[in-house]
């Protein structure tokens with residue numbers, strides 16, 4: 001199957017043999033932890049931006065966005081931040097929200113271009129039912145996602161009562177961690193979801209470096225996958241493969257917590273449809289995620305506009321928004337030579353974290369566009385891994401089963417609180433610290449987690465110092 005995956009989203013200059021040899025050396029794992037590696041402080045390569053000290057740290061255009069495109073980038077930002085309103089409205093260029101929706105702007109979930117946090121409006125809930133054929137399909141009544149807001153005069157699909165159970169975990173050296181396991185109480189407006197329904201709560205990921213992740217060669221990701229664990233390290237790693245709505249071919253899934261989206265543009269169009277209820281060239285129906293059973297929703301007023309190609313969001317708006325979403329810069333690292341950070345880095349490698357959080361990749365050499373042929377440090381393999389019962393949502397998505405998640409990129413990890421005003425990690429935001437996130441690891445990552453549990457308090461602090469320096 002691997003050989004059939006194409007990359008229609010990017011025009012590529014094929015690598016020469018000499019380049020392949022150079023790349024193989026450049027992405028080797030480190031063995032000397034007495035000093036930082038070359039280029040390590042610039043995780044986005046030429047696209048790296050300064051590590052601002054305020055909430056704008058994830059909001060900067062990548063350093064390699066050409067001057068001539070900066071105006072479009074800012075227009076894209078305006079669309080990302082725009083608060084959409086219901087139709088009909090006097091502000092024609094911003095109407096069409098809903099009928100059901102989850103938020104009024106992209107930026108209300110991706111806070112300051114960073115992540116969303118559990119308990120805020122940013123926690124969205126995917127839903128599906130078995131299709132009777134071994135697969136799944138959207139819920140017949142509620143669709144693929146539950147919306148907790150609706151236009152006035154309509155009742156939202158559900159309200160969420162989120163609570164947490166405490167889970168204590170003893171760590172070596174007399175320390176204890178107090179984790180919290182989320183419990184989702186759903187009050188459904190249009191009848192119970194039913195026994196067979198499967199839900200998957202998720203928070204919005206950070207928006208940095210997405211064009212770079214899109215430019216990692218599919219071939220390089222597939223080379224990291226080891227579905228049958230032939231190398232016997234207990235870590236398999238499977239590629240997500242999806243049918244692209246935009247290109248009509250099978251592609252590697254890269255975006256979203258189960259890697260269900262092949263490109264930034266498809267993810268963006270899907271967000272407009274499902275999260276905001278807006279029509280785009282790719283998903284042109286104006287009722288978003290309403291099902292045929294939800295007749296009131298399908299018949300509600302909408303903002304499709306002849307001056308916007310008969311849509312609520314036209315191709316020009318999508319183009320600038322995609323430019324923006326692809327090119328948010330990755331902040332430079334600090335303290336790469338700090339002895340505690342270097343100690344933490346060596347522990348990261350000793351514990352086997354790098355088997356999934358693969359530090360380095362080299363992007364495609366592109367015929368045009370940003371992020372071409374760069375050594376980048378996202379700390380992910382973009383593959384799916386079984387993370388154990390503790391993190392399982394029990395809801396298959398494409399090739400991912402109910403225990404598998406895409407390895408989260410770790411770049412920008414230490415800046416989450418600075419950008420978003422609070423901390424929150426993992427797909428559902430349950431972890432309040434970076435250490436809690438690590439302690440929830442299980443399944444293929446159980447052995448790595450156990451190593452962290454067994455560290456001395458001093459070494460655990462060093463590991464965290466390294467993670468927070470990313």
Ligand code: HEC
Nearest residue numbers: 102103105106109202203204205255256257268271272275
């Ligand atoms: C209701 C909250 C919410 C809103 C509104 C929202 N997003 Fe997201 N976004 C998410 C969540 C949750 C995910 C992860 C989705 C998944 O796991 O499938 C995500 C994922 C993404 C990703 C992929 C990032 C990655 O690392 O995989 C991109 C790109 C993105 N969103 C862009 C947008 C854009 C552009 C908009 C506005 C059109 C938007 N989002 C609106 C919650 C939101």
Ligand code: HEC
Nearest residue numbers: 351353356385391405406407408425426427437444445448
């Ligand atoms: C088997 C693969 C695997 C290994 C090994 C692994 N991780 Fe992860 N890691 C993941 C996956 C998958 C996620 C996303 C899980 C989720 O969202 O529920 C993740 C998430 C994280 C997060 C949260 C990131 C975020 O943005 O929320 C941190 C921090 C992290 N890992 C650190 C580590 C450290 C440190 C180690 C080594 C001790 C490690 N991981 C080992 C696969 C792995």
